[in-house]
Amino acid sequence: MLSYDLLLDAVVFGLLLGCFYAAVSVGLSVSFGLLDVPHVAHPAILILGSYGTYLLGRQGLDPLLAGVIQMPVFFLLGIAIYRIYYEAFEKRGSDTGVRGLAFFFGTALIIEVGLILAFGVDQRSVEAAYIGTSISIGDLRLPIRMVVAFVMALGLTGGLTLYFSNTFTGRSIMAVAQDETALRLMGGNPVRVKQWAFGIATAVTGLAGSMLIVITPVDPSLYRVYIGRTFCVTVLAGLGSMPGTLVAGLILGVSESIVLTMFGASWAPAVAFGLLLAVLGVRPQGLFGR
Secondary structure: OOOHHHHHHHHHHHHHHHHHHHHHHHHHHHHHHHOOOOOOOHHHHHHHHHHHHHHHHOOOOOHHHHHHHOHHHHHHHHHHHHHHHHHHHHOOOOOHHHHHHHHHHHHHHHHHHHHHHHHOOOOEOOOOOOOOOEEEEOOEEEEHHHHHHHHHHHHHHHHHHHHHHHOHHHHHHHHHHHOHHHHHHOOOOHHHHHHHHHHHHHHHHHHHHHHHHHHOOEOOOOHHHHHHHHHHHHHHHOOOOHHHHHHHHHHHHHHHHHHHHHHOHHHHHHHHHHHHHHHHHHOOOOOOOO
């Protein structure tokens, strides 16, 4: 049995970890949840964002500032990836799911091999004043790097929620997710809307990559660890729900932290898949799905 102090530590750390999981999953919530694109290369782009942050960090930039700076580049990358996907698969309308999965698996493999050729298989990390330090609140010791990621995750999910609900383009993205034909009849261009949305999803994933390398060293194969976690958060939330993504990330983070404390690190990766199977069996539309 867990003591009260250990349980409290696990829950607090799980909340911080859960916000981070929400941040790394919010791009997938847009691309897969709203646009119905089988974007299994999402975690590979996350790692690419970490390596971009590493390169900028070597020039003396703060890692999180580097993440913001590289967002326009990732936005253009997202537009290019979606355009290729649309022209090659979605436009033809046949076997989009299966062929699209193959396309994005191939994209993830290309990113992994490219990073190995450029950087090798060794782990890379960054330096900042808040990495390796902590703050004490009573008996709790909170790593500042986790607190920084927590704050950025809240800002990221909150900003996207406001963007989708209070801007014309954001409402267009929500509309294309609900009824693409109706949007076309209203004079909208679904392809351009999806292209823009996929660019946003890729840009925020690049920023999330900077949070990842702040929290832990990265290597080119690390994206495989986050495939299950990001899809778990997205499905648990309810496809396309930004507030749901935050809540689902917190649920996964706390659950994983408690399991890690009770049973050890080897059991923690199984939590995401267990939650994913449970949600698909009990409530396939997710907690906030409609």
